[in-house]
Amino acid sequence: MAVILIAIGLLLTGIDIHGMSGWSYPAFDLEGAVGSYELSESIRTYTVTNVLGEQVRIDYLPDVLGCVLLLVGVCMLLRYNRQYLYSIPLILLTAVLSVLLRISGFLVQGPELVVWILVLYYGLAASELFMEYFVLYSTAGITDALVNRATNTRILFGWWVTVFCRVFITFLNFVGHTGVSRVYQVISIFAVIFYVVYLITTRKYVGTCEAVKIRVRRKREYKEKL
Helix, strand or coil: CHHHHHHHHHHHHHCCCEEEEEEECCCCCCCCEECCEECCHHHHHHHHHHHHCCEEEEECCCHHHHHHHHHHHHHHHCCCCHHHHHHHHHHHHHHHHHHHHHHHHHHCCCCHHHHHHHHHHHHHHHHHHHHHHHHHHHHHHHCCCHHHHHHHHHHHHHHHHHHHHHHHHHHHHHHCCHHHHHHHHHHHHHHHHHHHHHHHHHHHHCCCCCCCCHHHHHHHHHHHHC
């Protein structure tokens, strides 16, 4: 059950499909400088228009719910692998940043809002990826039975494809190239579904072998490439 919860949680955090709600942000007043730095018009456009928008954006596959499922699943598997502890602060941070980004337009005004959005937007993207890294590699560590190693390799390959795509998606959405971004989003969605399906099949191997540390697994992967 824990692996299924983790798989669903990763599906929710890995796929972002947004829609507009009926709640509008107050009019933004971005004139002025932050400290001694004057903000350019392009930065104000990128952050407020492209990232935040005029209305609160709803994630139809909410990251917060995904984080809750991940937290429950991780806590259930802690007895098999203590390295899951690395992911818990990142799960909580991802949930908090996800909420703060959407409500930042109500909390802050002036040019400081631009800085808030930049920190929250890129902080969320980084936190989400590191969170998934520790969750997935820790799960691969407790399902490292010889018969399942090839499946784990496919899972991690699929996840790294999503990492590549989401790095580009984050930047392209920031600068407003949504058309190109959608191409990467489609690839990322298929990659997420690919590795999540395989992840669910590994649940029967939980606890059948000694947990492999992330560092050991990465070294093994490097040797296999050679």
